[in-house]
Amino acid sequence: MRIEIFEPSSNANGITYSVQRATASGTTVTCSSSSGTYRQIAAVTIPTGSDSTAYVDEDRPSGTYCYRVGVTNPVTNASAFGYGNPATIANPPTPASPPTSLDARVTTNGGFGTTLDAGDVVKIAFSEAMSAPAAGAIVRAQDADGTVADLTCGTNATCVLNASSETLGGVVRASQTVLTISLTANPTIVTSGTTATLRIGATVVDSAGITDLSARPWNLGGSADIVLGSPD
Numbered sequence: 001m002r003i004e005i006f007e008p009s010s011n012a013n014g015i016t017y018s019v020q021r022a023t024a025s026g027t028t029v030t031c032s033s034s035s036g037t038y039r040q041i042a043a044v045t046i047p048t049g050s051d052s053t054a055y056v057d058e059d060r061p062s063g064t065y066c067y068r069v070g071v072t073n074p075v076t077n078a079s080a081f082g083y084g085n086p087a088t089i090a091n092p093p094t095p096a097s098p099p100t101s102l103d104a105r106v107t108t109n110g111g112f113g114t115t116l117d118a119g120d121v122v123k124i125a126f127s128e129a130m131s132a133p134a135a136g137a138i139v140r141a142q143d144a145d146g147t148v149a150d151l152t153c154g155t156n157a158t159c160v161l162n163a164s165s166e167t168l169g170g171v172v173r174a175s176q177t178v179l180t181i182s183l184t185a186n187p188t189i190v191t192s193g194t195t196a197t198l199r200i201g202a203t204v205v206d207s208a209g210i211t212d213l214s215a216r217p218w219n220l221g222g223s224a225d226i227v228l229g230s231p232d
Contacts, residue, residue, distance in 0.1 A: 001057040001087050005044060005069050013048045015071055018079075019055050022066045024086055031066035031083040038068060064088045098216035100127045100223040103169045106200055106230035110183075115197040116141075122151070122181040122228055125168050128212050129176040133159040137209030139181065141202035141228060146193030148205070156185040179210070200230050 005017055022036030046053045057067075065088075070081035103125040110119020122139075135154030142148045153159035162178040187198045204226040210218040220226055 001060055001065065001067070001089070003055045003057065003067055003069065003084065004052060005046065005055065006052045007046055008051070014045060016043050016045045018042075018070050018072075019044055019057075020068050020070070020081075021057065022068075024064045024066045029086065031068065031086055033068075033081070035066040035083075035086075038066075044069075060089045062089050062091050096214065096216070097127075098219040098222075099130060099212040100219050101125065101204075101226055102127055102224050103171070104204065104225045104228055105169065106228055107168075108182075109200070109230055112197075113200075115199050116149070116151075116183065116202060116228065117186045117197070118156075118183050120183045122183070123168055124179045124181070125171070125173045126177045126179065126212075126218075129174070130161055130179060131211050131213055131215070132161050133179070133209050138207060139204055139210065140190065140206040140208075141187070141198060142205045143193065143199040143202040145195060145199065146191065147189065147196065147198050147202075148191040148193075149187035149189050149198040149202075151181055151183065151187050153181070153209070156183060156188060158182045158184060200228065202228050204228065 003019060018040050019042040020038040021041050022038040024031065024035045041057060042055050044053060044055050064086050066086055067084045068081040070079050072079045101124050105123060106120055107123050108121035111117035133153045137153040137159060139151045140148065141151070151157050160180050161176045164175050166173050166178045168178055189196055204220060207218045207220065
């Protein structure tokens with residue numbers, strides 16, 4: 001909450017103002033000395049040569065607050081306050097969640113029937129609009145025999161988002177929520193299992209550069225489907 005403090009231009013320099021706050025009831029329409037229990041939260045001195053300054057009361061929880069600013073007369077020792085209007089802090093928004101995958105599948109099997117290889121197409125539907133993956137973005141998957149391999153945008157795959165709505169698995173998905181990974185070469189083997197190929201039915205175990213529009217990374221642990229299956 002930002003409190004603006006003004007003083008008459010005729011005031012002496014170096015006067016310290018007391019900024020005070022009270023928690024008010026939700027029905028408060030004006031702030032006065034009876035609006036609640038006021039407590040000092042800051043002592044502010046307006047800079048020499050200026051007639052105003054500001055104090056920011058940060059990180060207030062939800063509620064209604066009254067603010068007042070006062071000064072003590074050095075001669076009479078009497079205090080006088082000016083009151084602001086009630087300030088209501090609404091409930092904070094629910095923090096946005098990182099994207100999750102709702103459907104992951106091999107939609108085109110262009111090479112060997114049981115392995116991910118050149119010619120295959122993988123589609124992954126996300127819970128929200130995604131950023132177009134840059135070259136070097138990676139989807140890392142592991143199959144049942146322990147082989148770990150990378151599908152890398154711009155290296156062994158082209159990666160694009162749907163520009164308009166697209167149906168995947170019988171569900172219509174909004175634009176920018178379906179990532180299509182078209183393999184132009186075999187996935188890059190990171191760790192060889194029993195056979196040095198990535199078998200279809202591989203589970204996505206990591207990713208890099210797969211983010212939503214706010215740069216939040218793919219939340220694999222919270223995803224409903226991370227298995228690249230065919231059929232799925």
